[in-house]
Amino acid sequence: MNNKLILLFALAATLAACNSKPIVLAAAAMQADTQPGQCPYLTKDRNGHTLLSWVRMTGDSSAVFCYAVAGDGQHFGKPVVIPNSNNIQPHGENLPKIIAKPSGELIALWGAPSTNLTNKYAGMVFYAQSFDEGRSWSDPHLLTTDTASYDQRYYDVALLPDGEAAIIWLDNRKQAGTEGSALYFAQTHGRSGFQGERRIASSCCPCCRTDLFIDKKGGIHALYRSILQGSVRDMVHTVSTDGGRNFSEPRRISNDNWVINGCPHTGPSMTENADGLHFAWFTGGKHKGCFYTESKDNGASFTVADSVSSLGSHPQLAALGDGELLTVWDETIVVGKEAHKRIGIQRRSAQGVSKGKEYLTGDGGNASFPVVMALRGDSSLVAYTEKKGALSYIAYRVVKL
Numbered sequence: 001m002n003n004k005l006i007l008l009f010a011l012a013a014t015l016a017a018c019n020s021k022p023i024v025l026a027a028a029a030m031q032a033d034t035q036p037g038q039c040p041y042l043t044k045d046r047n048g049h050t051l052l053s054w055v056r057m058t059g060d061s062s063a064v065f066c067y068a069v070a071g072d073g074q075h076f077g078k079p080v081v082i083p084n085s086n087n088i089q090p091h092g093e094n095l096p097k098i099i100a101k102p103s104g105e106l107i108a109l110w111g112a113p114s115t116n117l118t119n120k121y122a123g124m125v126f127y128a129q130s131f132d133e134g135r136s137w138s139d140p141h142l143l144t145t146d147t148a149s150y151d152q153r154y155y156d157v158a159l160l161p162d163g164e165a166a167i168i169w170l171d172n173r174k175q176a177g178t179e180g181s182a183l184y185f186a187q188t189h190g191r192s193g194f195q196g197e198r199r200i201a202s203s204c205c206p207c208c209r210t211d212l213f214i215d216k217k218g219g220i221h222a223l224y225r226s227i228l229q230g231s232v233r234d235m236v237h238t239v240s241t242d243g244g245r246n247f248s249e250p251r252r253i254s255n256d257n258w259v260i261n262g263c264p265h266t267g268p269s270m271t272e273n274a275d276g277l278h279f280a281w282f283t284g285g286k287h288k289g290c291f292y293t294e295s296k297d298n299g300a301s302f303t304v305a306d307s308v309s310s311l312g313s314h315p316q317l318a319a320l321g322d323g324e325l326l327t328v329w330d331e332t333i334v335v336g337k338e339a340h341k342r343i344g345i346q347r348r349s350a351q352g353v354s355k356g357k358e359y360l361t362g363d364g365g366n367a368s369f370p371v372v373m374a375l376r377g378d379s380s381l382v383a384y385t386e387k388k389g390a391l392s393y394i395a396y397r398v399v400k401l
Contacts, residue, residue, distance in 0.1 A: 032394035040383035042373035092369035116150035209267025258285035273323035280315040323350030
């Protein structure tokens with residue numbers, strides 16, 4: 001029996017001893033890099049290989065952006081450092097990301113501090129391009145050259161049906177008389193980078209991750225936290241069915257009515273299967289924690305919110321090959337007199353019915369900001385930041401249903 005199977009069976013036995021049938025089998029955690037790091041992100045290259053990117057810490061206050069590729073989805077090669085990415089600013093919500101176009105182009109994006117003093121929290125988005133699958137990289141470009149834009153953060157990227165990349169982000173160039181930030185949209189055109197930026201929404205909470213998702217029919221979905229009347233900050237969904245030229249009127253995915261005049265710093269996640277669109281998010285409303293909902297009509301209506309974890313935050317959601325759903329999140333627990341963070345995972349049927357939840361990390365550790373991506377069959381990959389002593393590292397593990 002190989003070591004992997006031994007680890008899987010050992011975990012199953014441990015869970016069974018706790019009087020609960022395991023909902024997943026998780027291999028032992030592996031470390032992506034020998035050097036400290038944070039902010040993991042998962043995607044796939046044009047060959048379907050798993051690509052894990054993260055921020056490698058090179059000093060107490062210095063870092064670079066790097067990534068590694070796993071042809072089998074599990075064993076990553078030597079990390080590749082993106083040249084001239086040393087202005088990167090690590091942030092678990094403002095995740096640095098890489099997107100791979102079918103043409104072979106890779107685009108690496110990261111957040112950096114803004115030099116504008118209007119807002120001390122402001123940031124800028126840079127991106128670099130590789131046209132030879134990572135062997136060489138262009139100099140970094142600013143996401144926008146409009147000097148009126150001094151704050152670009154909390155972006156997300158996705159591939160369009162024509163092989164180009166789309167991006168949404170929060171920007172200070174909001175509509176006059178509105179609160180918060182504006183939501184902008186742009187897309188690539190060949191090798192020219194992101195072009196045609198335009199505002200698609202206003203009154204966005206300026207400090208929560210956005211989510212961009214392209215459905216099987218080519219619909220472009222944007223999910224973000226809106227600032228509604230009375231300082232209510234709930235998640236809203238909008239969709240374009242004409243290639244990004246027009247977006248629908250934003251609709252709340254749940255009437256949480258969370259009134260807060262502050263920065264939640266926890267965004268939403270969205271995926272799709274044959275049953276419809278599926279969503280996960282955090283709210284601090286009357287019922288606090290991470291929740292799940294579904295839309296069977298492309299965002300016209302949503303099912304009643306169902307709890308994922310009353311302690312959870314920073315949820316991420318993925319649909320597996322058979323349509324089943326996995327949600328991962330982090331949550332703070334108190335052990336003795338000390339606070340710790342652990343990673344939770346919930347399994348749902350293709351129809352969104354919960355099959356239970358478990359924890360991938362122990363109660364006495366400090367693990368946060370998980371991401372999840374479907375692999376082949378009933379497997380998925382979960383990556384997260386795990387603190388060991390005073391330093392943090394990138395951990396990942398394969399999970400099977």
